[in-house]
Amino acid sequence: MYYDLVCSLPHLPYFEEADRLPITPLRLNQRMKRLGNDHADQLRAARPLVQWSAERFKDQTDLSLDANYRRFQQTAPSPLLHEYVTFRLTQRLLLAALRMRPLGKKPSADYRRWGLGSQVASIHQHWDAPYFQLEYRFTWLPDASERLAAGDAVGLERILMGTCWRWLTRVSESSMFSFESVMAFLFKWDMLRAWLAFDSPKAKIQFSALIDKVTHVANS
Amino acid sequence: MELTIITLGWIGLYAPLALGAVGSMIGCLRGGMAACGAMLEVETGFGRFVGVAAMPSSQTIYGIVVTMALPTAISPENSPGMFALGVLSGIALLVSAMSQGAACAAAINASKSKPEVFGISLAPAALIEGFAVFAFVFALVLAGRLP
Numbered sequence: 140m141y142y143d144l145v146c147s148l149p150h151l152p153y154f155e156e157a158d159r160l161p162i163t164p165l166r167l168n169q170r171m172k173r174l175g176n177d178h179a180d181q182l183r184a185a186r187p188l189v190q191w192s193a194e195r196f197k198d199q200t201d202l203s204l205d206a207n208y209r210r211f212q213q214t215a216p217s218p219l220l221h222e223y224v225t226f227r228l229t230q231r232l233l234l235a236a237l238r239m240r241p242l243g244k245k246p247s248a249d250y251r252r253w254g255l256g257s258q259v260a261s262i263h264q265h266w267d268a269p270y271f272q273l274e275y276r277f278t279w280l281p282d283a284s285e286r287l288a289a290g291d292a293v294g295l296e297r298i299l300m301g302t303c304w305r306w307l308t309r310v311s312e313s314s315m316f317s318f319e320s321v322m323a324f325l326f327k328w329d330m331l332r333a334w335l336a337f338d339s340p341k342a343k344i345q346f347s348a349l350i351d352k353v354t355h356v357a358n359s
Numbered sequence: 360m361e362l363t364i365i366t367l368g369w370i371g372l373y374a375p376l377a378l379g380a381v382g383s384m385i386g387c388l389r390g391g392m393a394a395c396g397a398m399l400e401v402e403t404g405f406g407r408f409v410g411v412a413a414m415p416s417s418q419t420i421y422g423i424v425v426t427m428a429l430p431t432a433i434s435p436e437n438s439p440g441m442f443a444l445g446v447l448s449g450i451a452l453l454v455s456a457m458s459q460g461a462a463c464a465a466a467i468n469a470s471k472s473k474p475e476v477f478g479i480s481l482a483p484a485a486l487i488e489g490f491a492v493f494a495f496v497f498a499l500v501l502a503g504r505l506p
Contacts, residue, residue: 146396150472
């Protein structure tokens with residue numbers, strides 16, 4: 140149990156309501172040093188698989204993702220961490236499939252070579268169904284598909300992040316001082332950081348407006 | 360056979376104190392760790408966090424009082440009763456102290472980000488204390504009925 144670590148972490152506001160990161164990366168790394176070695180290894184291996192920032196597209200290929208996934212599995216992750224990583228990979232897999240289909244592309248015959256997770260075979264089998272017959276299992280899928288078709292990238296990201304955020308909140312509330320709670324914080328922090336980085340010029344304008352507002356109040 | 364029964368009596372005599380103390384140690388550890396973590400995040404109010412972390416220590420005091428209330432002369436007649444009373448009240452004190460430590464840690468975690476909920480966040484810990492007091496008081500009452 141991580142009573143001290145969990146209590147040393149600040150409250151994370153919902154990603155859409157946050158205007159800044161409540162803890163800096165440097166300080167977060169310092170706090171995370173309290174994690175046990177095996178837990179730290181699990182998170183180190185899981186983070187590249189579930190990251191949100193646009194950098195993931197620069198550094199990862201299908202092969203490197205597969206290698207990262209294998210490395211992650213070798214760390215014997217906790218069941219909830221494994222479940223989250225699988226969930227996030229399935230989310231990415233479904234989006235990739237939704238993007239491929241309008242382009243007229245089809246997955247290769249050997250379905251094990253183009254995806255990870257338990258849904259690969261199902262997607263392959265129901266390629267022509269609107270939501271691969273997975274809309275009841277992944278209730279966010281129809282909404283995400285609609286946003287994708289409309290080219291609403293922000294709306295799509297909002298749905299995906301909202302789904303993951305709620306999942307992680309449920310985990311942290313069910314076991315407040317456990318490793319899973321630390322894991323939920325870290326992944327939510329990653330999500331928040333990626334969300335805040337989406338539009339930095341706009342954020343700077345908003346920040347300036349806030350400063351103007353505050354100084355105006357102070358002067359009047 | 361008689362020796363075994365007498366041994367159970369001695370176990371019952373010391374159980375409330377020993378189990379209460381173990382519970383207090385674990386409870387204070389949980390609360391204390393939470394308090395130390397919260398101190399990194401806040402600028403003031405360290406004292407009240409430490410105060411909350413010490414709440415589970417009361418179970419040791421209850422354990423001492425129950426041990427003192429049990430008959431000092433251990434005989435084959437009173438040993439089974441002492442064993443039942445001592446061990447069960449000790450388990451109640453142990454579990455209540457451990458649970459109270461977790462409740463205190465949760466209170467510290469909540470009030471660290473939102474100081475205005477400090478008082479109300481302690482309500483679960485106070486409720487647990489209430490259950491420990493029930494176990495303590497009725498152990499005293501029943502100790503008076505032992506032969």
